[in-house]
Amino acid sequence: MQFTEIIKASGIVGSGGAGFPTHVKLSVKAEYFIVNAAECEPLLEVDKYLIRERAKELIRGIDWIARNIRAAKKYIAIKKKYETEIRCLKQAIEEAKSTVKIFEMESFYPAGDEQVIVYEITGRVVPERNIPLQVGAVVNNVGTVLAVYDAKRQGVSVTHKYLSVVGAVKNRVILRVPIGTSVSACIEEAAPLEKDYGIIMGGPMMGKIYSSKEEASEAVVTKTDGNILIVPKDHHLITKGIQSIRRIKNISKSACIQCRMCTDLCPREVLGHSVKPHLIMRNIYREEQMANDDEYIKTFGSAVNCTECGLCELYSCPMMLSPRRANSYIKSRLTQMKLTIPQNPLKPVDSERAYKKVPTSKLMLRLGLQTYYSHESLEHVVTFTPxxxxxxxxxxxxxxxxxxxxxxxxxxxxxxxxxxxxxxxxxxxxxxxxxxxxxxxxxxxxxxxx
Ligand code: SF4
Ligand code: SF4
Known part of the structure; x- marks a missing residue:
């Protein structure tokens, strides 16, 4: 079978994010092939574990993919603080006599945004609402490359998922479970500290929120899951995440001080895209009374360039408001109203970008998650078959x-x-x-x- 046919047959999709089908993503030619190993949201563990355990396979997978998409430049982007994992990668590169390069990143959020990684490595900015291929790069994450390697070497399809369960639990744990396993069963393995709790599928910044275990009772592990975070039910990540849009509109009208911090620190705005959450927060209370479509697009159009990384909402805003949720709501309204937003020409990258990178350690404090952080790596994997x-x-x-x-x-x-x-x-x-x-x-x- 041909390269993309092997991947297609095995059912591989991006192992994080929205799950773009990998056979389509890799049916191209590119100058750069980049592996996103930044693991940028706080408390995630799986990519680091996979690198420690399977560095050789990862390097072979990268070499095979890069050969097939004709990428002469191959990089693994990883935070420089992950010293053990970098050591494993260096050894694997040497043993395989590979030309893969390790790109060491500072520890900031969102270091794992693929457009941020592409800029850091290539110096090129992907235009608004475009993909890295537009500037000659293809980005995959660690789990995806290993799935491609397994499909090639053993004809293995995607049937299982590694995921960490962390937060307010007795046993932080890495699980390997079949796709379709109930999320509740995975949580039981980690023994939550409280009887009822909030659940975030993914990382604290972008994960899907369930406000109680009853709400998550039907949830199952999918190909894109990699982490389950347990927090107390009254943690602000939960209470804020489930606020109604009506309440967000009312609060923004009375409490937004128009300081612009949400816009000024937005990682995509800083890269030169047009993202204006402060403008949306200033006007969202009157969005249903807008005079016409042109005014709506002018005021709210920049919401389509928001990646919903959560930085404005969970870090930048001094008033603890919800510009990310406002953007997300406006995006759905634009779709509903069938309004097309023109693409803006790129602006120059903000000259103060280096000072606007938010350190992960500060973010963790702001999120109120530092009590769940551990210096100890998770080495032991629990496997079970439901x-x-x-x-x-x-x-x-x-x-x-x-x-x-x-x-x-x-x-x-x-x-x-x-x-x-x-x-x-x-x-x-x-x-x-x-x-x-x-x-x-x-x-x-x-x-x-x-
Ligand atoms: S950071 Fe908060 S208060 Fe400042 S403009 Fe944005 S939403 Fe308003
Ligand atoms: S969530 Fe906020 S910080 Fe993140 S891209 Fe959207 S507007 Fe920018």
């Missing part, structure tokens, strides 16, 4: 996978159970345990058999 998995047909950008199994069919781990519809953007899905198909719909449920 009796039942519920595999979503949409775990990626594009259209849902089409089931090719029926209720009552017996399946084995790794067997194709749903495929990409003809000529569509999507990803294949595979059985993650041996068992019998119990339900077919938006999810395929497999029950293990005696």
């Amino acid at each position: 009796q039942r998995v519920k595999i979503p047909m949409k775990q990626h950008i594009g259209v849902s996978s089409q089931p090719i199994v029926q209720v009552g069919d017996r399946v084995e781990e790794g067997q194709l159970i749903a495929q990409i519809p003809e000529a569509a953007l999507g990803a294949n899905s595979h059985a993650s345990i041996n068992g019998c198909i119990a339900e077919v719909g938006d999810y395929i449920v497999i029950e293990a058999q005696e």
